[in-house]
Amino acid sequence: HSEQTIKGKIFVTFISLIILARLRKMVGQIDKKKRKHWSEQDMLRKVETYARVHFEGKYKDVYSTPTAAQRLVFDLLEIPYTFKGKERTSGREL
Numbered sequence: 001h002s003e004q005t006i007k008g009k010i011f012v013t014f015i016s017l018i019i020l021a022r023l024r025k026m027v028g029q030i031d032k033k034k035r036k037h038w039s040e041q042d043m044l045r046k047v048e049t050y051a052r053v054h055f056e057g058k059y060k061d062v063y064s065t066p067t068a069a070q071r072l073v074f075d076l077l078e079i080p081y082t083f084k085g086k087e088r089t090s091g092r093e094l
Contacts, residue, residue, distance in 0.1 A: 038073075074088075
């Protein structure tokens with residue numbers, strides 16, 4: 001690997017650690033019962049299959065249907081998501 005490639009990987013790892021630290025802080029502020037005693041790793045595993053397919057041009061993006069567990073994670077973290085064709089945040093339609 002070149003030096004530039006290694007620096008790039010180190011940078012991506014650094015940014016990942018910042019994001020993970022923020023997620024840990026957010027999860028720690030949520031009541032354990034509300035989040036079903038899930039850790040940040042548990043939450044990441046729950047949402048890892050949620051996907052978006054982007055098409056070029058005038059077509060709208062297509063999202064996978066979020067599971068109940070994924071919707072709970074998104075609601076707890078106040079992350080907008082699409083469910084039944086409508087954008088939602090914290091369980092409310094936008």
